[in-house]
Amino acid sequence: MNEKQIKETLSQIKDPVNGQSIVNTPHLQKLEIGDNEVNIVLAYNNLDPDIKNKLNFTILEALYEIIPEANVNIHFENQAPKPENPYPHIKNIIAVASGKGGVGKSTVAANLAVGLQKKGHSVGLLDADLYGPSIPTMFGLKNKRPRVKEIHGRQLLVPLTAYDIPLMSIGFILDPEQAVVLRGPRLSGVIKQFLNDVLWPELDYLIIDLPPSTGDIQLTMVQTAPITGAVIVTTPQAVAVDDAIKASNMFRLESIDVPIIGVVENMAWFSPIELPENKYYLFGNGGGQKLAAYLEVPLLGQLPLIASVGELADEGKPAWQAEDKILSSYLDNIIERTVYYTQLRNKQSDPTRIVKIKS
Numbered sequence: 001m002n003e004k005q006i007k008e009t010l011s012q013i014k015d016p017v018n019g020q021s022i023v024n025t026p027h028l029q030k031l032e033i034g035d036n037e038v039n040i041v042l043a044y045n046n047l048d049p050d051i052k053n054k055l056n057f058t059i060l061e062a063l064y065e066i067i068p069e070a071n072v073n074i075h076f077e078n079q080a081p082k083p084e085n086p087y088p089h090i091k092n093i094i095a096v097a098s099g100k101g102g103v104g105k106s107t108v109a110a111n112l113a114v115g116l117q118k119k120g121h122s123v124g125l126l127d128a129d130l131y132g133p134s135i136p137t138m139f140g141l142k143n144k145r146p147r148v149k150e151i152h153g154r155q156l157l158v159p160l161t162a163y164d165i166p167l168m169s170i171g172f173i174l175d176p177e178q179a180v181v182l183r184g185p186r187l188s189g190v191i192k193q194f195l196n197d198v199l200w201p202e203l204d205y206l207i208i209d210l211p212p213s214t215g216d217i218q219l220t221m222v223q224t225a226p227i228t229g230a231v232i233v234t235t236p237q238a239v240a241v242d243d244a245i246k247a248s249n250m251f252r253l254e255s256i257d258v259p260i261i262g263v264v265e266n267m268a269w270f271s272p273i274e275l276p277e278n279k280y281y282l283f284g285n286g287g288g289q290k291l292a293a294y295l296e297v298p299l300l301g302q303l304p305l306i307a308s309v310g311e312l313a314d315e316g317k318p319a320w321q322a323e324d325k326i327l328s329s330y331l332d333n334i335i336e337r338t339v340y341y342t343q344l345r346n347k348q349s350d351p352t353r354i355v356k357i358k359s
């Protein structure tokens with residue numbers, strides 16, 4: 001059966017409660033189109049029986065017009081609809097966070113995105129650091145501007161792409177001087193737009209590069225999108241670990257409840273190129289492990305301090321692009337474990353709910 005035609009026909013029918021099209025209303029809980037069968041589940045809290053019968057009849061009649069042979073089942077549930085997911089085309093939203101600044105969130109976020117993409121996942125990268133966006137530089141897209149596309153009267157931003165990864169950053173829209181003056185509602189507005197008014201394609205992973213610490217951006221993020229989980233980045237330094245605990249505690253607040261997928265320890269040690277076996281623990285040793293143990297989450301991996309990581313980033317190439325065997329083995333490990341623990345999280349717990357502001 002022609003799925004597109006069926007959806008188009010149904011989209012002409014209005015939800016009697018909110019006036020939205022019946023295919024886009026949150027009351028639609030299920031629309032299954034099989035070989036010769038259409039199953040529809042609608043959930044309403046105490047819908048007037050006359051209105052319900054009329055809606056039932058309208059749907060049956062409309063579908064009979066185009067698929068008279070098909071078996072159409074419409075089931076009404078008498079309950080409030082389950083929370084809607086405004087981003088059904090994005091399977092996992094992973095926020096990369098830290099307490100302290102400069103520990104390597106953007107480096108980890110960019111390399112996670114590139115590495116996941118190389119492994120065949122579809123990935124997008126959202127730079128949510130409105131004060132210090134790094135993604136344009138790291139992907140060699142400085143001074144580039146996204147196109148605007150009008151769809152059903154809405155102006156939507158088309159992400160820029162590098163290494164087949166759709167990317168969005170405030171750096172593509174505003175000059176750095178303009179971005180620093182964003183405050184409160186305007187700041188939240190930009191974050192919301194980055195999720196709602198950007199043409200993100202179907203994605204297995206949307207990686208979000210957050211600014212350090214906890215603040216308006218993190219709060220807006222959890223109020224806008226169901227974050228599948230957070231990856232916490234730290235260096236081995238005690239101050240970085242302490243701040244990472246504070247940042248993690250925000251995600252774990254009962255009212256926020258975003259699971260932590262694991263910890264990445266960056267700048268774990270330094271090995272000179274001429275002596276790759278020698279490890280110098282410049283910032284102390286074991287901070288990532290300690291943090292992971294404290295939070296009772298896995299240590300996803302360690303990334304040593306490697307001069308080329310920083311140099312490549314400045315040239316617009318995430319380190320993954322360098323064919324450095326040692327470096328890619330560390331990154332590989334982090335990526336595999338991130339995928340594994342994200343899948344495990346999805347098996348073990350319910351999807352994250354968008355945080356509702358209590359007033």
Ligand SMILES: Nc1ncnc2c1ncn2[C@@H]1O[C@H](COP(=O)(O)OP(=O)(O)OP(=O)(O)O)[C@@H](O)[C@H]1O
Nearest residue numbers: 101102103104105106107212304305306309310313
């Ligand atoms: N493993 C590494 N080896 C060498 N240089 C690194 C490594 N990780 C990060 N860097 C460099 O350290 C600097 C800070 O990293 P990055 O920008 O990723 O941190 P951040 O946590 O996103 O910072 P901010 O809090 O400012 O957003 C960058 O210049 C980056 O290239």
Ligand SMILES: [Mg+2]
Nearest residue numbers: 105106129134
């Ligand atoms: Mg950053």
